[in-house]
Amino acid sequence: MTERTLIAIEDPADPRIVEFSQIRERDLTGRAGQFIAEGTVVLRMLAAANRAGRGIRAEKLLLLRNRVDGVADLLAAFPGDVPVYVAEAPVLDAIAGFHLHRGVLALGRRDVGDSTDTLIAALPQESLVLVGCGISNHDNVGALFRNAAAFGADAVLLDETCCDPLYRKALRVSVGSVLTTPYARSGSSQALLGGLSEKGFAIWALSPAGEVEIGEIVPQARMALVMGTEGEGLPKAILDRFHTARIAQSPGLDSLNVGTASGIALYSMAKAMGRLQG
Amino acid sequence: MTERTLIAIEDPADPRIVEFSQIRERDLTGRAGQFIAEGTVVLRMLAAANRAGRGIRAEKLLLLRNRVDGVADLLAAFPGDVPVYVAEAPVLDAIAGFHLHRGVLALGRRDVGDSTDTLIAALPQESLVLVGCGISNHDNVGALFRNAAAFGADAVLLDETCCDPLYRKALRVSVGSVLTTPYARSGSSQALLGGLSEKGFAIWALSPAGEVEIGEIVPQARMALVMGTEGEGLPKAILDRFHTARIAQSPGLDSLNVGTASGIALYSMAKAMGRLQG
Known part of the structure; x- marks a missing residue:
């Protein structure tokens, strides 16, 4: 040296x-x-x-x-x-x-990265994508990337209301995964999810009131998990338009932290898709 | 009013x-x-x-x-x-x-709470317990309690090297769960786990090199999940003495955050035990 x-x-x-x-x-x-x-x-x-x-x-x-x-x-x-x-x-x-x-x-x-559309167009035929809507908390955005890397998501797509994952704290919480995971941040969540839907993605919005327990989701070749904020959750327009999933919990409790919830859901979906090392 | x-x-x-x-x-x-x-x-x-x-x-x-x-x-x-x-x-x-x-x-x-032994003695016949060893990070201790509450753990047991969950930040990250979840913090992790083992608990230490994938654990009436720190993990003496479990991940990646890992493992164990609302 x-x-x-x-x-x-x-x-x-x-x-x-x-x-x-x-x-x-x-x-x-x-x-x-x-x-x-x-x-x-x-x-x-x-x-x-x-x-x-x-x-x-x-x-x-x-x-x-x-x-x-x-x-x-x-x-x-x-x-x-x-x-x-x-x-x-x-x-x-x-x-x-x-x-x-x-x-x-x-x-x-x-460098200015790929646009959301270009990134979606380049996704492999078998894909798992993590989508963030309105996640403005730096820790939570960092946690999304850390989990996306841990469970092998092909990309993270953020709507324009999410914070920049290159913020110092988001980058630190992601343990650097922001630098290695393909991502884009632009446009509305509706446009973003519409783009994924057109490309054959099964879109699952996570919500405490979701219809299907996360472990019961039938895997498909292309899947997207959609996360909203901790307080408000995802907008009704998204919950109405796409599939919704919930994480089984003890009755009467507050929802989970965004990082933990995304980890549980990604783990469950990636496992169902046969993408994880046993 | x-x-x-x-x-x-x-x-x-x-x-x-x-x-x-x-x-x-x-x-x-x-x-x-x-x-x-x-x-x-x-x-x-x-x-x-x-x-x-x-x-x-x-x-x-x-x-x-x-x-x-x-x-x-x-x-x-x-x-x-x-x-x-x-x-x-x-x-x-x-x-x-x-x-x-x-x-x-x-x-x-x-008030000075129950001792670890008293708390263990009072646990119901069907129990799920979360154990923390050496968790000194306030956010991580708070996250353990939040997840314990979300997935209905009966108690959180911390060894004496964990930080006090009543620290302002731990309490905040737990969203107040520290105030509602039975817990004790004392003694060595070996003594604590020995006490649980004597009372018939199946003890599962979580580690990236764990023997059994978390989803394959055979449920028992009394189960304990043991979490170590993010960097060092659990001491070898604990991994050698008790069952070890891992969370399936993408190859070659760093381990998960303690909060997320404990959430995934508790969710999986509580579900296997039939304790969660579908």
Whole structure:
């Protein structure tokens, strides 16, 4: 392994690391697809996505100086022309605006991805797709991607009212799965589901009042699971138009968390479709 | 409904509301079982637990003044001798130490609960128990309780290395289920599981390398699901001594989040035991 050149940052206002400044308060998303990745696990996913060359690139890294030795193999996973900035803890905390105990950050960029229609058109004949409607909570969007990856969903499709999965917290909660799972975020949920329906997808909207228990769904070659928000759930127009499924629970209880509910439903559907390793 | 007397707080340092001071930085847990509940959903659970009279009491409420009218029915659910303090937003934020958009807080107290052994001895002949080993993350402990409630577990048993479920964030993530689900937190996981085993519980430790797929577990009258941490998983001594189960996933992926994994496993076990509403 060649020795990596490290660029020392001593001034929190150094323009070379301005994208990492006050990262809690602002979010880079929307600015030409830039995003902040944090922690070694997510950075490893970023390095892999960067190598795969499918529209995700690492632009620069910023590390706590005392983490450098411990993450030598991670640094080696990034191309040599990705600059690596290092700072002592007080400087790094002043840049980020809070105490960064992880001390490992990257700036990434995602090209404008495929449109929802293009992504749907490219799905394999046997497909499982996870659809999010109105999921604005960053943790929940991150959880959807983590579960989609765990159970091998072919794509995540979000309507335009979902939050951007490249938000720092969504990306972190997804454990980097946002960088490896094909996804699109655009249009209304009705248009999105209409597009899937035209391509032969059996569409199952999850709701506490769903008609069919999730374990009783008859598998088909192409299936979509639709998740709404925790409070309001899915709009009536969607529940009326498509199949609805519920997760059996104890009587009288509040609904499950979106992440857990999507995990149970995806597991059940992927298993019924014969897609999981026993 | 009788009109409730509201006590105005104008000084953030007022000793009557000192327990709500800087609630992010400090945690009341450990101080004689006091805890902070926040948000209308958790407060509703607190009011119900208070009425049920099984060792949980509401001591005082602190509300944003402009929330009072909107939560009149919630206030009515608490006994008349529980003082209700109100403050304007700048005062409330100065008390709490951050911006409280929810604006609804309560101080509660939980009596020293049953010991682990007493709780195990009192379990019904047909039981499903959720066991946590080393779960120190507040969100994950909260998620365990939320799922235990959703799938009707009879108790949650935590070893002494788990965090206190009465921590503000764990309580919030549990959506108040910590206040309604019987639980104990003490001793080593080995002692705890040994105690369950003596009482005829089939003990299933969840692990990515588990022997039996979760859907293939043969149900018994008394079952315990054991969850470890996300990173390390369960200790080898536990995996060697008890049954182990896995959740089928896509090959080569990271493990699931503790909340989601416990949800999938509890759903599957409770369903196999015939305990869920179809």
